[in-house]
Amino acid sequence: MGRGLTFAGREKTPVSISKGKNIARAVRQAVDLAGGLEKLIHSGSRVLIKPNLSVALPAKTGVTTDPKVVTALIQLVREAGAKEIMVGESAVVGFDAAAIFEALKVRSLFERAGAKVINLDRDEAVEIEIPKGIVLKKLKVCRTAYESDVIISVPKMKTHFQTGVTLSLKNMKGTVPDESKRIIHRIGIPVTKREEYGLDQAIVDLNTVISADLAVIDASVSLEGFVPGPRLVGNPVRMDTIIAGSDPVAVDAVGCRVIGLNPLEVRHIRLAHERKLGRMLPKEVEVVGRSIESVLHPLKTEIPEAAQTYENLTIVEGKGCSGCSVTNRMALFFFSPQDVENLGVVTVIVGDTTSTDYLSGGRCFFVGNCAVRSNKGKKGTKIGGCPPPGVWIRRSLTKALKK
Numbered sequence: 001m002g003r004g005l006t007f008a009g010r011e012k013t014p015v016s017i018s019k020g021k022n023i024a025r026a027v028r029q030a031v032d033l034a035g036g037l038e039k040l041i042h043s044g045s046r047v048l049i050k051p052n053l054s055v056a057l058p059a060k061t062g063v064t065t066d067p068k069v070v071t072a073l074i075q076l077v078r079e080a081g082a083k084e085i086m087v088g089e090s091a092v093v094g095f096d097a098a099a100i101f102e103a104l105k106v107r108s109l110f111e112r113a114g115a116k117v118i119n120l121d122r123d124e125a126v127e128i129e130i131p132k133g134i135v136l137k138k139l140k141v142c143r144t145a146y147e148s149d150v151i152i153s154v155p156k157m158k159t160h161f162q163t164g165v166t167l168s169l170k171n172m173k174g175t176v177p178d179e180s181k182r183i184i185h186r187i188g189i190p191v192t193k194r195e196e197y198g199l200d201q202a203i204v205d206l207n208t209v210i211s212a213d214l215a216v217i218d219a220s221v222s223l224e225g226f227v228p229g230p231r232l233v234g235n236p237v238r239m240d241t242i243i244a245g246s247d248p249v250a251v252d253a254v255g256c257r258v259i260g261l262n263p264l265e266v267r268h269i270r271l272a273h274e275r276k277l278g279r280m281l282p283k284e285v286e287v288v289g290r291s292i293e294s295v296l297h298p299l300k301t302e303i304p305e306a307a308q309t310y311e312n313l314t315i316v317e318g319k320g321c322s323g324c325s326v327t328n329r330m331a332l333f334f335f336s337p338q339d340v341e342n343l344g345v346v347t348v349i350v351g352d353t354t355s356t357d358y359l360s361g362g363r364c365f366f367v368g369n370c371a372v373r374s375n376k377g378k379k380g381t382k383i384g385g386c387p388p389p390g391v392w393i394r395r396s397l398t399k400a401l402k403k
């Protein structure tokens with residue numbers, strides 16, 4: 001269990017959909033409809049529940065998994081008789097999951113429900129081979145995740161500016177240490193091939209060795225559009241929907257259809273299907289409970305390369321991981337609109353980009369090693385780090401304010 005996906009030789013893969021304002025009831029219904037936990041969990045099972053608690057933003061923002069979904073799952077896993085129940089997370093690069101547990105006040109909640117809360121950012125790392133890896137041949141993963149008998153991936157329903165969506169397959173990235181997350185995002189291949197062989201293929205490689213036995217998508221409040229700018233999130237959208245199943249590829253594919261996306265156009269899901277890690281075509285998947293049409297809620301995904309939320313400040317999101325994007329947004333949160341205005345014409349670049357279209361004059365700040373490396377020789381303030389601490393970004397901007 002949880003040791004990599006394989007293609008099951010059955011006729012159709014069931015994926016359940018439930019809807020309702022009572023989250024605990026909707027989770028129970030979705031898990032029951034998807035086949036329950038009896039076949040998955042026995043009295044000796046060590047079960048890891050892996051929500052998306054990658055940043056300290058509450059569930060109502062559409063960014064993180066609703067704690068009520070997690071406590072409902074803890075309850076179901078307890079009823080199934082598991083020996084040990086853990087809730088674990090490794091946060092976005094540069095952040096610590098323990099601080100996020102505290103900020104979201106979930107630790108005692110999960111402990112009271114009967115789970116041990118594990119900060120995977122402090123977990124021992126174990127290096128494993130990836131025999132079927134295409135871009136990753138070995139990788140360090142968190143021991144707790146690797147050694148658990150059952151993994152339940154509980155992503156938030158949201159679109160993502162790099163990978164189209166971030167659902168249960170991508171949620172597995174929170175079971176590896178920062179060092180591995182950086183490798184997953186920045187594997188050493190030519191930029192021209194990164195589209196096909198980069199992050200998306202690495203997500204699939206990871207899922208060949210460490211994957212969910214059950215995927216439960218929290219679409220109670222989903223997140224549409226990841227709008228670059230001095231704010232942290234896109235638009236939260238209330239959907240009151242839960243999607244579950246034991247084939248994460250199929251669950252993610254149904255999740256895409258529920259938000260109006262064709263999963264064949266979401267590269268990592270298509271690649272997972274092509275590599276026979278799971279099913280995704282409508283003829284291979286049986287949707288049980290609510291129909292896709294009855295819960296359909298198209299979400300906006302179009303993310304401009306650059307978005308200007310202040311007339312004078314442009315943020316350019318190149319290719320990289322969310323480490324710099326999140327740190328940069330958090331750093332900008334410390335500046336008032338007046339401060340931002342006082343900066344004059346400014347462009348902040350994060351991630352790997354060589355485009356110069358945005359350079360319309362004014363000052364440039366290159367935030368993070370990716371931006372610095374891909375913009376060698378360009379004029380501007382270079383703030384190295386992977387990601388750089390938010391305080392360095394703040395300090396550089398504050399210096400600019402004083403000039």
Ligand code: SF4
Nearest residue numbers: 320321323324370386
């Ligand atoms: S420099 Fe930033 S974008 Fe690049 S890998 Fe590091 S954290 Fe991610």
